[in-house]
Amino acid sequence: MNYHIFTLFPEMIEQGLNTSIIGRAIEKGIIDLNLINIREFSTNKHKKVDDYPYGGGAGMVMQPEPIYNAYKSVMDTKVEKKTRLIYLTPQGKVFNQKMAEEFSKEESLMFLCGHYEGVDERVLETIVTDYVSIGDYVLTGGELAVMVLIDAISRLIPGVLSNNDSADYESFQDGLLEYPQYTRPYDFMGKTVPDVLISGHHANITKWRKEQSLSRTLERRPDLINKAHLTEEEKKYLKN
Numbered sequence: 001m002n003y004h005i006f007t008l009f010p011e012m013i014e015q016g017l018n019t020s021i022i023g024r025a026i027e028k029g030i031i032d033l034n035l036i037n038i039r040e041f042s043t044n045k046h047k048k049v050d051d052y053p054y055g056g057g058a059g060m061v062m063q064p065e066p067i068y069n070a071y072k073s074v075m076d077t078k079v080e081k082k083t084r085l086i087y088l089t090p091q092g093k094v095f096n097q098k099m100a101e102e103f104s105k106e107e108s109l110m111f112l113c114g115h116y117e118g119v120d121e122r123v124l125e126t127i128v129t130d131y132v133s134i135g136d137y138v139l140t141g142g143e144l145a146v147m148v149l150i151d152a153i154s155r156l157i158p159g160v161l162s163n164n165d166s167a168d169y170e171s172f173q174d175g176l177l178e179y180p181q182y183t184r185p186y187d188f189m190g191k192t193v194p195d196v197l198i199s200g201h202h203a204n205i206t207k208w209r210k211e212q213s214l215s216r217t218l219e220r221r222p223d224l225i226n227k228a229h230l231t232e233e234e235k236k237y238l239k240n
């Protein structure tokens with residue numbers, strides 16, 4: 001997967017993503033980060049990239065030309081015409097696991113990080129294919145948001161996680177939250193691991209995990225239960 005990221009703060013993303021699992025995937029060449037500093041595409045002699053908003057109001061707005069020039073340089077040399085360009089914005093569709101799965105199937109993706117009061121609408125209309133938010137709150141810039149997307153997308157790409165199976169049984173994969181996890185020691189401050197998990201009885205373990213997953217989702221995220229495709233047996237369990 002090739003990620004092309006248009007930003008005013010490439011160092012923030014580089015430091016944030018070059019560690020742990022994603023850092024290793026970059027090292028192995030499974031994913032590639034191309035960080036494009038929008039400021040380098042300013043034609044202004046002071047490398048200015050923002051200006052006051054037309055119509056007045058607080059803050060500065062990112063100008064269209066440096067962003068378009070940066071985009072064009074990547075389009076001309078590095079990506080296919082059909083590559084999606086995702087603008088991180090609180091006005092976008094709220095990111096979720098399903099979107100992460102969809103994006104992880106692409107060969108390359110472009111991201112635009114806004115800053116200040118945002119970006120001139122005309123360049124957005126010209127280059128953006130997807131508007132994505134990471135939640136209903138406002139950040140100072142799109143850099144943290146793009147790191148969230150890249151982390152969630154990348155771990156679904158084969159070879160990024162060391163154990164490929166581990167992405168299969170997680171929260172949201174089947175529309176529910178994951179069951180609780182336990183590891184050594186068996187006894188932690190007088191709390192022991194549930195007996196079923198050390199029984200060696202795989203069918204019982206699977207059943208227990210499904211029930212835990214259902215009751216946990218009902219307790220913590222009841223909104224997900226209504227959307228999940230439950231079997232008759234699962235519905236019966238929830239009623240009791």
Ligand code: SAM
Nearest residue numbers: 088089090114117118133134138139141142145
């Ligand atoms: N004035 C804009 C508005 O009200 O929609 C907010 C601008 S925000 C201060 C600056 C930049 O941070 C945005 O252009 C966007 O790239 C990013 N950003 C802020 N909140 C975000 C969120 N919830 N999800 C994704 N990106 C966000």
